[in-house]
Amino acid sequence: MRAELHLARRYLIGLGRRTHVATVSAISLLSLALGVLALVVTLSLLDGFQSTIKRGILAQSAHARIEPARGRVLHDPAELVSILHRELPDVGIVEIVQGTCLVRGIGDAVPAHVEGRSDMEAPAIDSVLAARIGAGAGERINVISPRRRLTPMGPVPVHAVVRVNRVAPRQPGVDGGVLLLPLAQAQRLLWGHKVVEALELRTFSDPWRLAGTVRSVLAGHADQLRIKGVRELHHSLLLALSLERIMIFFAVGLMLVIAALNLLCNVAMVAAEKRTDLAVLAGLGLGPRALRRLFVALGLGIGVLGAALGAAGGTLLAVVLDRTKALPLPRGIFIVDAVPFRVDPLMVLTVTGLALALSAVASWLPARLVARRDPAEGLRYE
Amino acid sequence: MSEGAPIVVLEGVSKGYGEGANRVEVLRDLDLEVHRGELLAVVGPSGVGKSTLLHLMGLLDRPDAGRIILGDRDVSTLDQEARARARNREIGFVFQYHYLLDELNAVDNVALPLRIAGRRTEAARGRARELLERVGLADRGHHFPDQLSGGEQQRVAVARALAMEPPLLLADEPTGNLDRNNAEKLFSLVGELHLLEGLTSVIVTHNEEMAGRCDRVFRLAPVGDESRDV
Numbered sequence: 228m229r230a231e232l233h234l235a236r237r238y239l240i241g242l243g244r245r246t247h248v249a250t251v252s253a254i255s256l257l258s259l260a261l262g263v264l265a266l267v268v269t270l271s272l273l274d275g276f277q278s279t280i281k282r283g284i285l286a287q288s289a290h291a292r293i294e295p296a297r298g299r300v301l302h303d304p305a306e307l308v309s310i311l312h313r314e315l316p317d318v319g320i321v322e323i324v325q326g327t328c329l330v331r332g333i334g335d336a337v338p339a340h341v342e343g344r345s346d347m348e349a350p351a352i353d354s355v356l357a358a359r360i361g362a363g364a365g366e367r368i369n370v371i372s373p374r375r376r377l378t379p380m381g382p383v384p385v386h387a388v389v390r391v392n393r394v395a396p397r398q399p400g401v402d403g404g405v406l407l408l409p410l411a412q413a414q415r416l417l418w419g420h421k422v423v424e425a426l427e428l429r430t431f432s433d434p435w436r437l438a439g440t441v442r443s444v445l446a447g448h449a450d451q452l453r454i455k456g457v458r459e460l461h462h463s464l465l466l467a468l469s470l471e472r473i474m475i476f477f478a479v480g481l482m483l484v485i486a487a488l489n490l491l492c493n494v495a496m497v498a499a500e501k502r503t504d505l506a507v508l509a510g511l512g513l514g515p516r517a518l519r520r521l522f523v524a525l526g527l528g529i530g531v532l533g534a535a536l537g538a539a540g541g542t543l544l545a546v547v548l549d550r551t552k553a554l555p556l557p558r559g560i561f562i563v564d565a566v567p568f569r570v571d572p573l574m575v576l577t578v579t580g581l582a583l584a585l586s587a588v589a590s591w592l593p594a595r596l597v598a599r600r601d602p603a604e605g606l607r608y609e
Numbered sequence: 610m611s612e613g614a615p616i617v618v619l620e621g622v623s624k625g626y627g628e629g630a631n632r633v634e635v636l637r638d639l640d641l642e643v644h645r646g647e648l649l650a651v652v653g654p655s656g657v658g659k660s661t662l663l664h665l666m667g668l669l670d671r672p673d674a675g676r677i678i679l680g681d682r683d684v685s686t687l688d689q690e691a692r693a694r695a696r697n698r699e700i701g702f703v704f705q706y707h708y709l710l711d712e713l714n715a716v717d718n719v720a721l722p723l724r725i726a727g728r729r730t731e732a733a734r735g736r737a738r739e740l741l742e743r744v745g746l747a748d749r750g751h752h753f754p755d756q757l758s759g760g761e762q763q764r765v766a767v768a769r770a771l772a773m774e775p776p777l778l779l780a781d782e783p784t785g786n787l788d789r790n791n792a793e794k795l796f797s798l799v800g801e802l803h804l805l806e807g808l809t810s811v812i813v814t815h816n817e818e819m820a821g822r823c824d825r826v827f828r829l830a831p832v833g834d835e836s837r838d839v
């Protein structure tokens with residue numbers, strides 16, 4: 228082992244003989260470990276929530292949606308369905324019409340998003356609309372369409388009375404207040420004849436890539452259609468999740484910066500305290516490059532130990548909290564019953580790498596000053 | 610002691626500290642030759658620049674003017690890395706205070722110059738144990754500096770200075786912190802090793818009696834007066 232690395236190791240592990248240097252080194256190590264631990268646990272928590280939300284999106288909403296590029300209705304939906312069934316036999320296809328209607332239960336009428344779907348057999352409302360109109364499963368509600376029909380009394384709004392079959396949970400990422408109807412019923416209510424406004428597609432293989440596959444299959448109709456994937460359909464929500472992740476990373480990452488500054492102070496303090504030792508080492512022939520390596524090794528030694536401790540502790544804590552469901556959430560308000568944690572090995576590696584990089588920078592600055600110091604100075608001022 | 614070829618030559622060396630009105634000139638236009646095999650004592654009043662002279666000869670400091678020749682090359686213009694290599698291979702230092710590293714035991718302190726030179730750990734420790742035996746501390750190798758007496762610490766420092774078998778030994782008041790008995794023992798040890806190892810030694814001392822036992826005494830005078838051999 229090189230002399231400077233041997234010395235760095237001795238400074239690090241032999242510090243029991245120099246208590247106050249040992250104490251500040253231990254504080255630096257601890258603050259770095261805490262910074263890494265906090266970042267790993269926080270990002271695991273965020274990952275846990277975000278992956279739960281993303282799983283919810285994929286489980287409950289479309290993976291791709293085909294809409295007309297111009298106008299409101301698809302011109303030949305049957306042909307599109309036929310092509311898709313032929314080319315992508317594993318993909319489920321749902322025909323859609325949609326609009327806004329007034330819905331009335333026992334109280335006042337409220338506006339609601341009405342969606343007619345070919346996979347619906349009986350009407351359903353989501354929990355938000357159920358709460359607004361005070362209706363539940365088995366009850367009848369009035370749906371008033373913006374479409375009018377001409378009667379001897381003049382134009383009157385088309386309306387229908389539907390019996391709510393079930394109350395569905397609110398879809399993640401969708402504003403509440405939705406009435407779901409069988410396609411034919413919704414077509415009658417909203418259009419008066421058979422039209423399809425959109426096709427929704429779902430797959431079991433790779434939901435995130437479905438839109439791309441559909442675009443290549445329907446390349447011949449590209450100018451007539453607008454095809455959206457999961458990212459476009461939930462753009463705002465996914466963007467918010469990404470932003471949240473970035474902002475939390477930077478906010479909690481500041482702890483690491485503070486820990487690195489603490490490490491810088493510690494290494495600078497050791498350099499000041501060991502001023503005479505360093506002059507003697509220079510007298511014995513340790514060159515400026517080796518002196519620099521000595522202090523970088525010292526700082527990195529603290530960095531490696533702190534980052535390893537923090538990463539191991541953070542990972543362990545997140546896994547234990549997730550497995551034991553130690554932080555329960557009230558049922559019915561959240562979509563999960565306990566705070567979820569998801570440890571991403573790449574995230575742990577990134578955080579550890581960041582801690583090491585910051586440690587290297589924090590050690591490099593005082594090491595550079597030490598290497599520039601005139602060896603006789605340390606002896607002259609003793 | 611017969612005079613050999615010069616191992617260190619100082620030609621017109623000047624050195625001062627500080628800037629402007631605060632500048633203090635310590636050495637001015639100093640010439641000095643140290644011959645191979647010589648045991649030279651440097652004496653003079655406090656603050657006259659004895660340690661500065663030793664630091665310049667030991668390549669720990671650079672002269673403001675003049676040349677320093679070590680062996681057959683001008684070392685005044687060497688870069689820091691080359692000066693560090695020269696200090697490691699050609700010069701052994703003993704300071705007034707032992708300056709042993711607290712984190713290392715006696716063996717590792719003595720082995721340090723060898724480790725800096727890139728010797729393997731066990732080989733370096735083996736040589737360190739031999740040297741500790743030579744200075745009478747064979748059984749103290751695993752002790753740390755704070756577990757040694759002042760005289761023992763200084764003997765470990767002497768062993769460390771000789772680890773690389775340097776041709777030149779520079780000692781800056783090596784007995785200055787020791788009582789009379791320990792000072793005598795240390796001076797005898799340095800004299801004995803000087804002969805046995807075939808060293809060229811320069812010793813800065815305030816002790817006129819010890820200086821008188823050296824081959825030559827160089828009296829360093831304040832700037833303006835003439836420094837000369839006594």
